Amino acid sequence: MTLQDQMIEMIKVYKHYAAADGIQGSLSKDELATLAxxxxxxxxxxxxxxxILKGIFGEMDMDGDNKxxxxxxxxxxxxxxxxxxxxxxx
Numbered sequence: 001m002t003l004q005d006q007m008i009e010m011i012k013v014y015k016h017y018a019a020a021d022g023i024q025g026s027l028s029k030d031e032l033a034t035l036a037x038x039x040x041x042x043x044x045x046x047x048x049x050x051x052i053l054k055g056i057f058g059e060m061d062m063d064g065d066n067k068x069x070x071x072x073x074x075x076x077x078x079x080x081x082x083x084x085x086x087x088x089x090x
Contacts, residue, residue: 013039014073026067029057 017035018027027035033053060068060076068076 010074010077011070014070018070026069027073028067029053032057032060032068 013035014027015024017031018024020031020034021028036053036056037049056076057068060072062072062075063069
């Protein structure tokens with residue numbers, strides 16, 4: 001799978017979860033919680049999952065509109081990727 005293919009898959013994942021409430025184009029708090037639980041299974045095992053998700057939503061929602069745009073999602077995924085790289089490849 002090429003990096004381009006992976007990017008297309010990321011777009012599809014965002015669109016899938018963003019459309020769950022019938023309003024396409026942004027993730028609600030509930031949609032983000034579902035995405036995080038299903039796409040980041042290690043999070044489900046954490047006892048502080050609710051607090052972590054609340055913090056994540058606050059960090060991602062850069063414009064404070066109570067929803068996560070695709071741009072906000074991509075910026076967050078980029079930051080998460082950097083953190084993962086630093087923890088796995090110091």
